[in-house]
Amino acid sequence: MRVYQGSQDFPKTTNSVVAMGTFDGVHLGHQALIATMRQQAQSLGGDTTLLTFWPHPRLVLSREKSPGVQLLSSLDDKVDLLAAQGVDHLVVMEFTPSLMQMSAQDFVSEILVRHTGARCVIVGYDQRFGRGRVGDKALLQQQGAVHGFSVLEVPPLHIAGTVVGSTAIRAALLAGEVVRASEYLGRSYAMDCTLVLDRTVDGAFWLHPTLDHQLVPAAGHYIVAVAFHEQVHTAKVSITHAGLHDGPRLRLVSDTLPYHTTPHPPVQITFVRRLDA
Amino acid sequence: MNNLIPDALRDPAVLQAGQVLSINKPLRWTSFDIIKKLRTVLPIRKMGHAGTLDPLATGLLLICTGQKTKSISEFQDLEKVYTGTMVLGKTTPSIDLETPFDSERAYDHVRADELQAAANTFVGVISQVPPIYSAIKRQGKRAYKGARRGEDVVLEAREVFVRSFQIVTCDLPTITFEITCGKGTYIRSLVRDLGECLGTGAYMSALCRTRIGDHSLKDAYEMDAFQQLPPPASRSV
Numbered sequence: 001m002r003v004y005q006g007s008q009d010f011p012k013t014t015n016s017v018v019a020m021g022t023f024d025g026v027h028l029g030h031q032a033l034i035a036t037m038r039q040q041a042q043s044l045g046g047d048t049t050l051l052t053f054w055p056h057p058r059l060v061l062s063r064e065k066s067p068g069v070q071l072l073s074s075l076d077d078k079v080d081l082l083a084a085q086g087v088d089h090l091v092v093m094e095f096t097p098s099l100m101q102m103s104a105q106d107f108v109s110e111i112l113v114r115h116t117g118a119r120c121v122i123v124g125y126d127q128r129f130g131r132g133r134v135g136d137k138a139l140l141q142q143q144g145a146v147h148g149f150s151v152l153e154v155p156p157l158h159i160a161g162t163v164v165g166s167t168a169i170r171a172a173l174l175a176g177e178v179v180r181a182s183e184y185l186g187r188s189y190a191m192d193c194t195l196v197l198d199r200t201v202d203g204a205f206w207l208h209p210t211l212d213h214q215l216v217p218a219a220g221h222y223i224v225a226v227a228f229h230e231q232v233h234t235a236k237v238s239i240t241h242a243g244l245h246d247g248p249r250l251r252l253v254s255d256t257l258p259y260h261t262t263p264h265p266p267v268q269i270t271f272v273r274r275l276d277a
Numbered sequence: 278m279n280n281l282i283p284d285a286l287r288d289p290a291v292l293q294a295g296q297v298l299s300i301n302k303p304l305r306w307t308s309f310d311i312i313k314k315l316r317t318v319l320p321i322r323k324m325g326h327a328g329t330l331d332p333l334a335t336g337l338l339l340i341c342t343g344q345k346t347k348s349i350s351e352f353q354d355l356e357k358v359y360t361g362t363m364v365l366g367k368t369t370p371s372i373d374l375e376t377p378f379d380s381e382r383a384y385d386h387v388r389a390d391e392l393q394a395a396a397n398t399f400v401g402v403i404s405q406v407p408p409i410y411s412a413i414k415r416q417g418k419r420a421y422k423g424a425r426r427g428e429d430v431v432l433e434a435r436e437v438f439v440r441s442f443q444i445v446t447c448d449l450p451t452i453t454f455e456i457t458c459g460k461g462t463y464i465r466s467l468v469r470d471l472g473e474c475l476g477t478g479a480y481m482s483a484l485c486r487t488r489i490g491d492h493s494l495k496d497a498y499e500m501d502a503f504q505q506l507p508p509p510a511s512r513s514v
Contacts, residue, residue: 004433005407054409075409083430092409098309098329194379210370210379264381 001083003090007051010091012117015046019122020112020129023052025072026081028186029157029164034085036154037122044119047088051111052078053095059213060095070170070215072185074192091116104130108143120150159183176218178271188225188270189217195228195267198251205257207237207250207269216241216248221275226257227268233257237269280502287509292321295345297352299497302330302338306500311338314500320509327352328489333373336486337494355490356440358457361483363468365450368478372408372465384477389447395474396442396454399467404434408465437462442471450477 004010017040023030037048058069073081075092082090093099093111102110107130112118121140129135140151157164164184172181173189182188191209198204209216219241226233235254252269285291286298300311308329316322319342327339327349336359341349366384369376438459445453456464465481472479487494 001429002431002433005409009433009435079430094409096307096329101309212376 001079001087001090003079003092005092005094007091007093007111007115010049010089010115012115013047013049013089015041015044015119016049016089016117017041017044017046017120017122018049018051018112018116018118019124020051021053021124021127022056023050023078023082024056024069024166025169025185026078026085027072027164027166027169027184028159029184031085031186032157033122033124033154034082034087036152038086040120040122040152041088046119048086049089049091049116049118050082050087051091051093051116053093053099055095056213057095057100060100069213070174071211071213072166072169072189072215074211074214077190077192101131104132104135104139105143106130107135108140109147113143113147113149118149120152122152122154124154125156170215173215173217176220176222176274178217178222179273182271188272190268190270191216192266192268193250194264195252195257196264201253203254203257205252205254207252207267208264209250210266216250217271219248223272223275224252224269225272226252226254227270228257228265234272235269236275237271280499282498282502282506287320287506289320289509292319293323293343295341295343295348297327297345297492298340298342299492299494300338300340301494301497301499302335303500304335305332307332308338311500312340315340315503318503318506318508325349328357330486331373331484333375334484334486336484337489337492337497338486339489339492352489354460356457356459356488357462357486357490358455358488359464360445360453360455360485360487361464361468361481362451362453363472363479363481365452365472365475365477365479367480368469368472369480372469372479373481373484378480380478382477384450384475387449387475387477389449392444392447392452392475396444396471398474399442399470400439402436402438405437405463405466405470406432406434408463408469435461439467442467451482452479 017037019033019037041048054075056069056071112121123137123140137151137153144151162168169181169184178189191214192211193207193209196206196208198206217239219239221236221238224235224237226235233254233256235252238251239248241248302311308326312324312326315324321342323346324340324342325346327341330338339352365387366382367378368380369378439462440457443455445455464484468479468481
């Protein structure tokens with residue numbers, strides 16, 4: 001998978017099957033959409049291209065009265081996960097105030113047609129884009145007739161009656177239902193953190209999430225796997241969302257994690273299951 | 278720096294015919310904030326900037342009005358000069374102070390006399406990986422996950438021209454520099470890459486654009502000068 005910053009350097013390939021979105025979490029719904037893209041690309045003899053935005057648009061928009069967003073994955077994670085899904089090209093568009101101002105029409109003609117050379121645009125159910133969220137499937141179909149690309153809508157994925165999407169995953173994690181969230185993600189929910197020794201208690205550490213705005217699961221106790229220096233340890237994490245200090249606190253207790261000599265080593269924790277009711 | 282706005286610049290016809298305004302962008306303003314503010318005090322809406330500056334950067338921003346907006350891409354092709362400050366030993370995902378520190382390494386092994394030689398390795402036509410990739414761990418192992426990034430992920434680089442990369446002062450860990458470069462050069466990538474070259478990592482703590490082609494920051498207007506203007510009586514589109 002080739003990764004580009006901005007669409008202007010993207011070498012226009014012919015027969016590009018293009019999808020756009022934040023792809024936060026790269027969950028099973030996203031994976032199903034990518035599978036459809038790959039089938040389409042194969043029949044067109046073309047490449048699969050994903051346009052994604054960083055930072056998450058709802059974080060940039062929060063200054064304009066949006067409630068913000070709790071992220072499921074970092075850009076780093078998304079790159080790895082999307083590469084594993086067999087995407088050919090990933091275009092990371094820096095979501096700036098001027099991109100935010102771009103009209104849906106201009107987005108189609110400039111980005112999708114001129115920069116990316118789309119032959120087929122994949123769109124999710126009720127997907128919107130462009131300033132004022134004016135852009136939708138109908139606009140794409142109309143523009144497609146003018147510029148010569150087809151539009152394919154991919155229906156949402158359901159598991160046991162629930163739409164598999166970031167909303168459902170966030171709700172599950174915020175309710176402490178990490179197993180259910182993992183069923184929608186297709187893997188256990190993970191957080192990259194730095195580890196800080198808690199000097200008051202042996203074998204206890206504070207975890208500082210490195211991704212700004214990453215979603216922290218509900219308060220409670222969890223069994224987690226900790227990846228540290230190429231080894232995986234089991235540990236307990238207790239999460240408190242107290243009001244007095246800034247943000248949630250994650251405390252990790254482990255019998256096997258060695259005390260570290262490098263200050264604040266990076267670790268990844270994955271939530272296996274919740275301990276208490 | 279200029280603090281007096283000439284009357285001609287408040288004439289809608291003059292602005293519509295096309296002017297190039299040199300502005301000294303204040304800290305924390307986005308380039309778009311400058312345009313929004315100018316639209317409220319000048320009798321014209323049609324304007325665009327010729328080369329953005331990040332909110333944490335200051336210095337020369339060129340604003341084209343009216344018919345001159347058609348020339349914006351010509352300005353983007355011009356050579357630019359930046360002065361800035363970088364700090365060795367720590368990194369952030371955005372290579373600037375917008376995000377928190379994410380690594381720390383020793384810097385006392387760095388010798389001041391080596392700095393210019395290291396900076397010179399970035400002079401000429403170079404291949405540069407854009408700064409958003411500092412949010413992506415670029416190479417090798419993410420050791421704490423016990424997995425190497427798949428060889429099938431290739432981060433696209435861009436070819437840019439750096440005419441000079443001068444180390445101005447050095448008081449470790451803080452270094453000030455002046456860079457002259459062509460279109461599309463990411464200063465943050467140069468800071469990141471010099472930091473890696475020195476084995477310490479680095480972030481950029483200040484950046485100021487002092488020239489775009491023949492346009493100098495010395496001749497630029499302060500935003501205060503515009504903010505003191507009364508609102509225009511009429512406005513052309």
